[in-house]
Amino acid sequence: MMLEGKTVIITGASSGIGAASAKLFARNGANLVLGARRGELLEKVARIVREEGGHVIVEAGDVRDAGYAARLVERAEHEFGGLDAAFNNAGTTGALGPIAEMEAGNWHEVLATNLTSAFHCAQSQVPALKRRGGGSIVFTSSFVGYTAGLPGMGAYAAAKAGLIGLSQVLAVEHGADGIRVNALLPGGTKTEMAGNDPEYHEFVAGLHALKRMAEPEEIARAALFLVSDQSSFATGSAMIVDGGHSVSKF
Numbered sequence: 001m002m003l004e005g006k007t008v009i010i011t012g013a014s015s016g017i018g019a020a021s022a023k024l025f026a027r028n029g030a031n032l033v034l035g036a037r038r039g040e041l042l043e044k045v046a047r048i049v050r051e052e053g054g055h056v057i058v059e060a061g062d063v064r065d066a067g068y069a070a071r072l073v074e075r076a077e078h079e080f081g082g083l084d085a086a087f088n089n090a091g092t093t094g095a096l097g098p099i100a101e102m103e104a105g106n107w108h109e110v111l112a113t114n115l116t117s118a119f120h121c122a123q124s125q126v127p128a129l130k131r132r133g134g135g136s137i138v139f140t141s142s143f144v145g146y147t148a149g150l151p152g153m154g155a156y157a158a159a160k161a162g163l164i165g166l167s168q169v170l171a172v173e174h175g176a177d178g179i180r181v182n183a184l185l186p187g188g189t190k191t192e193m194a195g196n197d198p199e200y201h202e203f204v205a206g207l208h209a210l211k212r213m214a215e216p217e218e219i220a221r222a223a224l225f226l227v228s229d230q231s232s233f234a235t236g237s238a239m240i241v242d243g244g245h246s247v248s249k250f
């Protein structure tokens with residue numbers, strides 16, 4: 001029960017890593033505020049959490065909208081009396097292709113979803129965590145843009161690398177407030193984002209030392225560590241959970 005009595009926001013909770021985290025955090029005693037665009041899928045995750053006795057509310061919306069981050073915090077404070085942590089996890093690769101040929105609109109959309117959303121989250125979440133006397137913020141970054149430059153993923157890499165810089169600055173700006181801020185860097189993970197082409201999965205698996213992709217639940221366990229007090233001395237870190245992708249050179 002690593003999150004007993006704690007209220008946690010999770011974005012991107014309708015599928016993949018976010019949905020797995022919702023189930024795991026609830027089993028660890030958290031009150032949850034789940035966000036993503038697809039309300040029906042969010043409700044499905046919430047039903048599973050409730051069936052297991054968990055406390056959860058959902059608020060569908062788009063993380064590109066500044067008001068949405070504020071709404072999630074308002075719901076947490078109104079329904080559960082405060083906010084203790086946030087797993088800001090929603091993300092998209094956008095359309096893949098070389099930077100020299102990329103539509104500017106795609107660049108802006110990928111930056112808005114993955115990085116500017118984090119700015120909006122921080123602006124709403126930091127004051128709420130201060131009201132609570134501290135807490136933990138986690139952003140889902142990626143091995144892409146940190147230990148690997150994958151062709152076709154320039155906008156995504158730039159956004160995910162940006163999250164690491166943002167985490168570091170927030171960590172030093174709010175360490176004295178008892179607020180920890182960390183980036184989580186998963187390796188290739190079997191979610192909607194990775195598609196379901198077996199050949200592509202085999203190729204991605206081969207890039208990792210463990211010669212497989214992660215299950216979303218394995219990344220959720222790392223998120224639980226960062227969100228909970230188990231990581232009480234970790235802040236400003238870029239935590240790699242990549243199955244050895246970054247150290248595998250053959």
Ligand code: NAD
Binds near residue numbers: 012016037089092
């Ligand atoms: P996923 O596609 O299953 O989940 C993405 C989630 O983000 C979904 O809930 C989706 O609805 C939500 N989302 C996307 N755009 C949104 C928007 N504009 N507003 C609100 N919600 C939005 O994939 P996933 O792998 O679980 O992705 C979770 C995070 O992990 C992402 O930030 C992704 O970049 C990151 N990541 C994934 C991998 C991987 O290999 N799957 C590797 C490293 C990092």
